Amino acid sequence: MNTINDKLKFFKKFIFETSVIIIGISISFWLNNTQAKAENSRKEIQLLKAVQLNINEIEVYVLNREEKLTAENELMDYLSANWNNINYDSVTKVLLTGGNTKSFHNLFLDYREFHPPISEITSIIEDGSLALISNNEIKLKIISLLDNHLEFLNQNVSSEIALQQEFRIALLQSDNQEIKAILKTSQNELRERFYQEDDFTEKTRSELLAINKLNSGENYLSLKIRQRFFVMYYLDAFKSKLKELEEEVNAELALKHK
Template structure:
């Protein structure tokens, strides 16, 4: 009887040990898979963040140029012909700043795929997750919101110019730069409503650039954290 009991006890322990060992092996393999997925997610995020950096550098350059042109046009103290000619060079470029707007559409396909697939769960760092949300949701919406505000002003401004100063649109690009700019500046200086709308546009541009700077700071902070995690393995 004792022999049978010992026999069955040993068999039971062997089975339990086998199950436990198998469970531990499966758990270890799952841990390795999770680590692989985590590194894959972080690497894909790093690639996209580098792309966003390049995109933001290009956007900032055009945002600043447009803003400078508008500020020169509404300044009462100087005509700034040479300054505007230096940064734009053509009536077409001045026209973009005057009656158009620059969109803001950073690459987000990788991030959106990670979110839709639920792969972000493999990233254990709460600070990285928080920064991702801040970058791609909060601050992104601030920049885009101001772009939309600028778009509304652009529509009003385009309508006003086409009604009150159709020659700016019809003949603007056929003139040499000096004549075009001087005529445009004189029209703005002599029309309070024209200047007021441009001041609204200038203010919206300033706020847009402010939030773009915050976006870039958050982006750089996030890149540093992801780079550190990737270096740690």
């Protein structure tokens, strides 16, 4: 009889101790899981704030680039429409006061690249941090922004650059003395022209006259206007997708802070 009671007591004790252990493990697991979720949430908020700041930086860059391109577009449209009847005095004045927004060199010799400060958003894809973001819409918009919209925009910017480089090669191969005079410059001259530190009225006017005499000059401008249209189109699409991402990130951060 005692043996049976002893066995029963032992069995109850075993059940109790086992239950305590299981409960302890469960509580420990729950605490660890809760802490892990809290840590992941903290990291996600930090990540979203970093993306938010990066978006603001990109928007400033895009606005600045858009203003320059739009101003240059207006000048290109005028020159194209009035190639045989250019008001040299007016255009020369515009180029003299345009800095690097409206300049002869940027219009016919140099080119505009597109390098938004997008390193923060790029890095979260490369290092796997994107997985910490729980909102799938944000993840999809980030991927679409980089892999589609930025890629399409850069492809068209590259096409415009290639066009301008081909025109430069044609100028380099020219024996025309007026063209040689256009290309001849120095570091000091470029700085003085961009920062309006000296009067280059006559040289700017002579540059316009020399380019105007080239059939390739008019053709180049026409092709550049065509290519610029697509640059502006994809720039606008990039801006729209960036704004969508910004709104999604702002909304997610607002929910996280409730």
